Amino acid sequence: MLSFDPDDTGYLTELAGYVAIPSVSRDATPETMRAAAEWLAGQLAFADGRVVPTEGHPVVRADWLGRPGAPTILVYGHYDVQPTGDLAEWTSPPFELTVDAGVMRGRGCSDDKGPVYIVLKVAQAFLAQEGGLPLNVKFLFEGEEEIGSPNLPAYLREHAEELAADLVISADGAMWRPSEPSLSIASKGLATLDVVVEGADDDLHSGRFGGTVANPLHALVEVLAGLHTREGSVAVDGFYDGIPELSAARREEIGRVDFDEASYRTGLGLDEVFGESGYTTLERLWERPTLEVNGVTAGGKYTVIPHVATGHVSCRLVPGQRPDAVLAAITAHVEAAKVPGVRVSVRPDSGSVPAYTIPADHPAIRAAAAALEDVYPGEEVLLAVIAGTLPATALFEDVLGAKTLFFSFSTADEKLHAPNEFMRIPRLRQGMRAWESLWRLLAEGPHRLAPVTRPSADVPTSSERSTTP
Amino acid sequence: MLSFDPDDTGYLTELAGYVAIPSVSRDATPETMRAAAEWLAGQLAFADGRVVPTEGHPVVRADWLGRPGAPTILVYGHYDVQPTGDLAEWTSPPFELTVDAGVMRGRGCSDDKGPVYIVLKVAQAFLAQEGGLPLNVKFLFEGEEEIGSPNLPAYLREHAEELAADLVISADGAMWRPSEPSLSIASKGLATLDVVVEGADDDLHSGRFGGTVANPLHALVEVLAGLHTREGSVAVDGFYDGIPELSAARREEIGRVDFDEASYRTGLGLDEVFGESGYTTLERLWERPTLEVNGVTAGGKYTVIPHVATGHVSCRLVPGQRPDAVLAAITAHVEAAKVPGVRVSVRPDSGSVPAYTIPADHPAIRAAAAALEDVYPGEEVLLAVIAGTLPATALFEDVLGAKTLFFSFSTADEKLHAPNEFMRIPRLRQGMRAWESLWRLLAEGPHRLAPVTRPSADVPTSSERSTTP
Known part of the structure; x- marks a missing residue:
């Protein structure tokens, strides 16, 4: 030694x-x-x-x-x-x-x-x-x-x-x-993207223009809110494609892990855990893909209507998912939202990882x-x-x-x-x-x-x- | 002279x-x-x-x-x-x-x-x-x-x-x-507030915790998206209380104003105007109250789940609306959303103006x-x-x-x-x-x-x- x-x-x-x-x-x-x-x-x-x-x-x-x-x-x-x-x-x-x-x-x-x-x-x-x-x-x-x-x-x-x-x-x-x-x-793999919503050429005074033009931030929160169901699943058609069903054997194996959900939760300062329904916390963590909105960049605490609002999104992928297919599915989902008065685009980052x-x-x-x-x-x-x-x-x-x-x-x-x-x-x-x-x-x-x-x-x-x- | x-x-x-x-x-x-x-x-x-x-x-x-x-x-x-x-x-x-x-x-x-x-x-x-x-x-x-x-x-x-x-x-x-x-x-009057959503004690790694805890930013975009209808009206019960109906005489007066909507729109770099249905652009601007999300502060372009997400909201008020009543109506609306796994609060700013x-x-x-x-x-x-x-x-x-x-x-x-x-x-x-x-x-x-x-x-x-x- x-x-x-x-x-x-x-x-x-x-x-x-x-x-x-x-x-x-x-x-x-x-x-x-x-x-x-x-x-x-x-x-x-x-x-x-x-x-x-x-x-x-x-x-x-x-x-x-x-x-x-x-x-x-x-x-x-x-x-x-x-x-x-x-x-x-x-x-x-x-x-x-x-x-x-x-x-x-x-x-x-x-x-x-x-x-x-x-x-x-x-x-x-x-x-x-x-x-x-x-x-x-x-x-x-x-x-x-x-x-x-x-x-x-x-x-x-x-x-x-x-x-x-x-x-x-x-x-x-x-x-x-x-x-x-x-x-x-x-x-897990990783695929990240920005959802960008553009409105007027410049930030606008929220009084002098408010109510007469679409607010890019309103459109962005609507689009981002539409990425999940209220039950915590990803609402994007095709997002889960290719993932094998979680086997009973693996569920049992994970169930045997000495995992104290209460201390996990309290250690993070939370009253409850939350995630995709039908799965335990460890199953969600280890076996299920996620889509998280990591940040929003738009405006500030001012009386403006921001002219551009950006949501930063990352997906953690599991075996069976193809990063390109996931990005394409999200793009299609966002584009289908058709929010009036603004231009919505999805900008996938390069460097996805399966x-x-x-x-x-x-x-x-x-x-x-x-x-x-x-x-x-x-x-x-x-x-x-x-x-x-x-x-x-x-x-x-x-x-x-x-x-x-x-x-x-x-x-x-x-x-x-x-x-x-x-x-x-x-x-x-x-x-x-x-x-x-x-x-x-x-x-x-x-x-x-x-x-x-x-x-x-x-x-x-x-x-x-x-x-x- | x-x-x-x-x-x-x-x-x-x-x-x-x-x-x-x-x-x-x-x-x-x-x-x-x-x-x-x-x-x-x-x-x-x-x-x-x-x-x-x-x-x-x-x-x-x-x-x-x-x-x-x-x-x-x-x-x-x-x-x-x-x-x-x-x-x-x-x-x-x-x-x-x-x-x-x-x-x-x-x-x-x-x-x-x-x-x-x-x-x-x-x-x-x-x-x-x-x-x-x-x-x-x-x-x-x-x-x-x-x-x-x-x-x-x-x-x-x-x-x-x-x-x-x-x-x-x-x-x-x-x-x-x-x-x-x-x-x-x-x-117009003004009433402003923050919608604050809190989750864990700290920002969390979006991979190592993603999918197992509620993301405050997901909750925030859901709450903010719920403040408007898709048709551009404010969806908050009681928001429009106290506002007299727009008279035919005033509508006519406004209709006579030399207002070129096309150049208004193109001057802002927009393809279309947008606002509360049932009103013209000038009516929206002069006679109708608005609720605008001015900014969102949360996370950034990092692979984190932000532990706090804040939306900055301002309302422009018209005669008949009481600022305190408007803030109370928004608070009640947000609190009724009951998003699981996070703490949602409304923090009205002082200094409202009728x-x-x-x-x-x-x-x-x-x-x-x-x-x-x-x-x-x-x-x-x-x-x-x-x-x-x-x-x-x-x-x-x-x-x-x-x-x-x-x-x-x-x-x-x-x-x-x-x-x-x-x-x-x-x-x-x-x-x-x-x-x-x-x-x-x-x-x-x-x-x-x-x-x-x-x-x-x-x-x-x-x-x-x-x-x-």
Whole structure:
């Protein structure tokens, strides 16, 4: 077994420096994004870590390929983070890692800087204590995950041979709950769009023009309200097309999950849960697609009739749904609304992602379960679904022919994407132990991953590189 | 007749200095607001112009009471302006008065800095050329008109005796169109409120929680959509209570107005007009109340379920409607919606204003019509309605017992409250001529206003003041 630093202070100090870089992919300057990428590349110096320019924010790449004959894995994660949202709602500055009652708080600490940091420390410990890693590892960290990975597809396709691997292990993709170890066997897809309603050329005074022209905001709320039934189903014809009926076996499996709906509800500050009728909360979360209106941009608290009103909509998709078909169905539904006096249009965003699955009996799932049992002895490993979207997974399968194992040690309750994002500190160490175990298990023994991929045809190994002028 | 500067350059230069003070009552610092007030007070030095602190932004006061036995008028206007809105939509910087093809453009130049400037120049010209004004004039300019005049009521009540007048003449309240002179015999009331929908304690990740909890924004759009029928009527029970039926005579009168609906529509960039069925566009504008959703604040273009969603709503009221009853009716309507899983509340703003009217045969309307006929010979004076709201008018009637004559030389098509607000330059000079004529007509001759108010019981006249140490 590797020995890790018994005191968290050093880890937290180092991670604080990483969290301090406000790498908000939606808003940050190229310099800020590059600083976060350089931080990662510095940590990966042992494997020739480097910032690789791409369209958009750069990727970080590294390779340690010193185990010929051993399997090759590609470790994936991201260095970009979500916007802070309303600063007034943060109890500490979002880019100052703040330790508080067993957790660390800060934007990105759970999604995905902390989980990526775990892998870096494990790889460095292997190198320092055993002179090398137990298998061949390629590292790929992107800076655009939170904006839908718009440039990853092209990068992957152009570097498919260089990135070839027997398995992708994602340091992104939170576990279900801290109370029980879990592995994710699926993640939801994502399709987003704007509904745009346009009226006059300019904003109009609501007194001097009110009542004589259609208000784009009235039209927008009518259209948006028409996307759901009052019972919580999506009212768009064709939205659910292609989804297999939920089997009795899967319903039973989900029913066995130790899920306390009352504490789920009260933990969110809610009086009741709500969702598509005919399904339990966990079924809704794991097995059913959703359509959420995420925001409305129009006017403000002024006495105006806004001349344009925009609704931002996102759909989380399940296996069987085609993103393009979903977007087309919504477009047809909205266009059928025919609201008088305004122009209504649907603007689908590019970068849709289909849902992703990995079979429960895949060798990687078995090895990962064994690794978790090492770290959490006596606890059953839950096979869960990530209700979030990890756009890279479908791509890895498509371009590299490799399945993706989610192996993050953040959990889905850590206010990802919201103010006061946090991560539980003990899970840093648990994660290090689990990654160590997983790599050893994939490298040898009953869970050994059959190596198909040659570490690299063209790329020199790190040791070769380091002796090349 | 007074002689005014034959060249506009001097006027425009001076007015540019006033427009350059960004006195946005909603956002500006107290220092900025005070600077605008001081600018006005400086122009009123001949009448002991002074900035008077009040709750909120100060008022500007001045008195010229040198005509004992002549009627006394109170000139009202405001020095605050609307926010700029989206700067990207302005074709020139909003606080730089820009001259362009016969118009001047800049925030506040039409509402209400230009129209107030006209009065200042007329008063100064009377003083310089005739040694005094034809009647007694009190000046009251406030800095909170664009936020609903929250502190004017208390100020007026506390200074009712000092402000006593036979007539209020408002330099605010745009004319109907530049194509024909008009007088306003009514203005609409205003009642505003927020509809607030609250869900979880924090914003939630739309993947990790989507479909399992009610989305406050879904509830909000449903509630807001329920405020109107598809035919454009307000669907709130009781909203129209108390409004007398539109008489055939008034319909006929409105029908005679030279109103080109096609150019109204195309001037706004619209394919069609829209409004309450059973009424023409001008009837909707002048005679019918409205309910407009002015903005929605919730979330943004992120993958979140916002934990709070707010709709900003304003109602323009007509005579017969009671603002409190309207707010109560909307509250009852919204509360009856009973959307599951969220908390819906209505938060009425304080400062509602009932609709205001002045009889068409009021002496002030007759004098004003005669003044307009002097400036626009041969043109019929249209009796119109200001579809906007001038909160001070009801107050003046209530507290001072005086009717208000609207006598502004801006027009309702000058993009008030929107980007690229402008005012037509020739109307500065036309306004000066008309105010001169109006004051002379009110002071003597067949339209003389019967003086009831003693100029002042307690306040020394300007000339007395100027000789007092």
